[in-house]
Amino acid sequence: MEMCLGSSYPAIARSTSRLTPLAVLLAFFLVFSSLTYTEAYDSLDPNGNITIKWDVMQWTPDGYVAVVTIFNFQQYRHIQTPGWTLGWTWAKKEVIWSMVGAQTTEQGDCSRFKGNIPHCCKKDPTVVDLLPGTPYNMQIANCCKGGVISSWVQDPANAASSFQLSVGQAGTTNKTVRVPKNFTLRAPGPGYTCGIAKIVKPTKFISQDGRRTTQALMTWNVTCTYSQFLSQKTPTCCVSLSSFYNDTIVNCPTCTCGCQNNITQPGSCVEGDSPYLASAINGPGKYSYTPLVQCTSHMCPIRVHWHVKLNYKEYWRVKITITNFNYRMNYTQWNLVVQHPNFDNLTQIFSFNYKSLTPYGAINDTAMLWGIKYYNDLLMAAGPFGNVQSELLFRKDSSTFTFQKGWAFPRRIYFNGDNCVMPPPDAYPWLPNASPRSVGPLLLPVMVFLATLACLLVYV
Numbered sequence: 001m002e003m004c005l006g007s008s009y010p011a012i013a014r015s016t017s018r019l020t021p022l023a024v025l026l027a028f029f030l031v032f033s034s035l036t037y038t039e040a041y042d043s044l045d046p047n048g049n050i051t052i053k054w055d056v057m058q059w060t061p062d063g064y065v066a067v068v069t070i071f072n073f074q075q076y077r078h079i080q081t082p083g084w085t086l087g088w089t090w091a092k093k094e095v096i097w098s099m100v101g102a103q104t105t106e107q108g109d110c111s112r113f114k115g116n117i118p119h120c121c122k123k124d125p126t127v128v129d130l131l132p133g134t135p136y137n138m139q140i141a142n143c144c145k146g147g148v149i150s151s152w153v154q155d156p157a158n159a160a161s162s163f164q165l166s167v168g169q170a171g172t173t174n175k176t177v178r179v180p181k182n183f184t185l186r187a188p189g190p191g192y193t194c195g196i197a198k199i200v201k202p203t204k205f206i207s208q209d210g211r212r213t214t215q216a217l218m219t220w221n222v223t224c225t226y227s228q229f230l231s232q233k234t235p236t237c238c239v240s241l242s243s244f245y246n247d248t249i250v251n252c253p254t255c256t257c258g259c260q261n262n263i264t265q266p267g268s269c270v271e272g273d274s275p276y277l278a279s280a281i282n283g284p285g286k287y288s289y290t291p292l293v294q295c296t297s298h299m300c301p302i303r304v305h306w307h308v309k310l311n312y313k314e315y316w317r318v319k320i321t322i323t324n325f326n327y328r329m330n331y332t333q334w335n336l337v338v339q340h341p342n343f344d345n346l347t348q349i350f351s352f353n354y355k356s357l358t359p360y361g362a363i364n365d366t367a368m369l370w371g372i373k374y375y376n377d378l379l380m381a382a383g384p385f386g387n388v389q390s391e392l393l394f395r396k397d398s399s400t401f402t403f404q405k406g407w408a409f410p411r412r413i414y415f416n417g418d419n420c421v422m423p424p425p426d427a428y429p430w431l432p433n434a435s436p437r438s439v440g441p442l443l444l445p446v447m448v449f450l451a452t453l454a455c456l457l458v459y460v
């Protein structure tokens with residue numbers, strides 16, 4: 001389905017000027033459906049989810065001890081500083097006697113207790129991770145990373161986060177325990193929706209030497225999925241394009257992520273050379289993580305620039321630059337997902353890590369790129385150091401390679417798992433003396449119609 005969008009969409013938009021009203025309508029439908037599609041379900045990571053697993057390890061006189069583990073099964077979406085926040089609602093009158101490796105943000109009203117005071121008495125506790133450097137006696141494995149969880153591809157060893165809690169006033173057998181309800185996961189903002197907790201087969205633990213297996217007394221799982229639309233209503237990233245064969249630099253579409261409006265929203269952005277820059281960065285909203293962006297025509301916190309740099313006989317070369325326009329965010333462990341048909345012949349990549357993602361099985365056109373540890377895995381806040389760059393060398397496959405029709409430009413780019421808005425295909429830099437009317441006038445609407453029909457069939 002995505003291939004069908006990928007190949008027909010540029011062809012349509014490039015020739016909008018000459019299309020029949022029917023084709024325009026169909027093209028509109030295609031564009032519209034590709035947008036909703038991106039927001040609702042991620043075709044590049046169809047199984048991506050965060051699974052929260054509760055393992056009851058021990059019954060206590062008034063409840064149980066459980067180890068809770070948050071697994072990030074998403075290929076390229078990570079949780080960066082200031083980390084995850086997990087909440088739920090107890091089904092009965094449970095309290096948390098103690099926690100190891102995490103803490104609740106509020107204790108709540110424990111006034112009915114004498115002597116031992118619980119860690120938390122709230123009906124709907126909110127839990128956060130502890131910070132690195134927590135004393136050893138307050139740690140368990142996989143805890144205390146300030147709520148940061150890597151993506152599955154980038155660092156599978158750090159793609160989970162755990163804590164332990166002792167629950168009181170709960171059931172003490174697998175018949176009387178009630179699973180908590182209404183799980184919420186913030187990372188740290190909205191975007192995730194969690195399902196209900198399902199009782200599953202108890203987890204089996206294999207000892208270090210592999211000679212003994214133990215198991216949890218009871219286990220339940222909760223699955224949370226991400227939607228960019230829930231996370232933020234406007235885009236946060238855009239793509240600009242240039243090439244060696246045309247002087248035009250195609251900038252991000254104007255107002256992609258917002259518009260500069262000095263009248264209704266003064267201070268919606270700051271000029272890079274403004275004397276008030278420092279006070280604006282430390283001004284209201286400093287801890288809210290709402291972006292404070294440098295004034296640009298697109299107003300996006302992140303811009304990805306794709307430059308078609310060189311043409312060799314058997315290879316061609318691309319330069320990618322990611323620029324941070326947000327004064328309030330250092331992006332740690334950032335990543336980029338890029339879709340381009342030539343990724344199956346990527347020969348060399350400089351100064352970024354690379355892994356191919358194959359969401360469609362055999363079709364190898366999607367790559368995940370991320371920074372090299374201690375070198376460029378930190379994308380600094382806006383300013384002179386707020387960018388990272390890489391060059392990619394592709395081997396030409398004579399059956400597909402062309403500089404015509406914007407083929408050399410990416411089909412889709414994600415930054416940290418969020419879609420980056422591309423310029424409209426009819427604005428792409430053209431080859432000299434190539435016009436967008438390179439397809440026969442009659443053939444094109446027919447092709448558009450067939451492609452649309454194929455897409456419609458898949459959608460319905």
Ligand SMILES: *[C@@H]1O[C@H](CO)[C@@H](O)[C@H](O)[C@H]1NC(C)=O
Nearest residue numbers: 047048049050051073074223
């Ligand atoms: C969550 O992701 C894992 C790993 O990709 C997958 O096995 C599991 O089926 C997914 N769960 C759901 C409910 O999609």
Ligand SMILES: *[C@@H]1O[C@H](CO)[C@@H](O)[C@H](O)[C@H]1NC(C)=O
Nearest residue numbers: 173174175199200217218219
């Ligand atoms: C509870 O434990 C009993 C016996 O140990 C087992 O047969 C039953 O399947 C368990 N029920 C659940 C919901 O785990």
Ligand SMILES: *[C@@H]1O[C@H](CO)[C@@H](O)[C@H](O)[C@H]1NC(C)=O
Nearest residue numbers: 088089090091124181182183
């Ligand atoms: C769970 O959330 C829903 C919707 O937010 C609410 O209607 C319901 O009362 C909540 N359940 C509990 C047990 O808090």
Ligand SMILES: *[C@@H]1O[C@H](CO)[C@@H](O)[C@H](O)[C@H]1NC(C)=O
Nearest residue numbers: 051052053071200201220221
């Ligand atoms: C529950 O979650 C664990 C860890 O993510 C996973 O290994 C297990 O397969 C899940 N069980 C079910 C039934 O989804």
Ligand SMILES: *[C@@H]1O[C@H](CO)[C@@H](O)[C@H](O)[C@H]1NC(C)=O
Nearest residue numbers: 259260261262263270271295
């Ligand atoms: C907003 O102010 C900036 C500089 O202060 C100026 O460059 C820009 O044109 C103004 N935009 C509008 C819409 O007035």
Ligand SMILES: *[C@@H]1O[C@H](CO)[C@@H](O)[C@H](O)[C@H]1NC(C)=O
Nearest residue numbers: 281326327328329330380381
């Ligand atoms: C980003 O990192 C630099 C250097 O570590 C630090 O000086 C700066 O305050 C950080 N900015 C933000 C917004 O966290």
Ligand SMILES: *[C@@H]1O[C@H](CO)[C@@H](O)[C@H](O)[C@H]1NC(C)=O
Nearest residue numbers: 343344345346347356358364
């Ligand atoms: C995809 O192509 C790249 C570059 O040729 C190659 O290194 C990688 O192994 C391929 N991946 C798969 C899953 O075929």
Ligand SMILES: *[C@@H]1O[C@H](CO)[C@@H](O)[C@H](O)[C@H]1NC(C)=O
Nearest residue numbers: 344345346364395396397398
């Ligand atoms: C490009 O990759 C495809 C799939 O891996 C392979 O069949 C083809 O021979 C490669 N082309 C070149 C020129 O390396």
Ligand SMILES: *[C@@H]1O[C@H](CO)[C@@H](O)[C@H](O)[C@H]1NC(C)=O
Nearest residue numbers: 246248427428429430431432
């Ligand atoms: C470069 O591309 C632009 C479209 O972005 C086009 O208007 C212009 O004519 C092209 N320049 C040349 C020299 O072909």
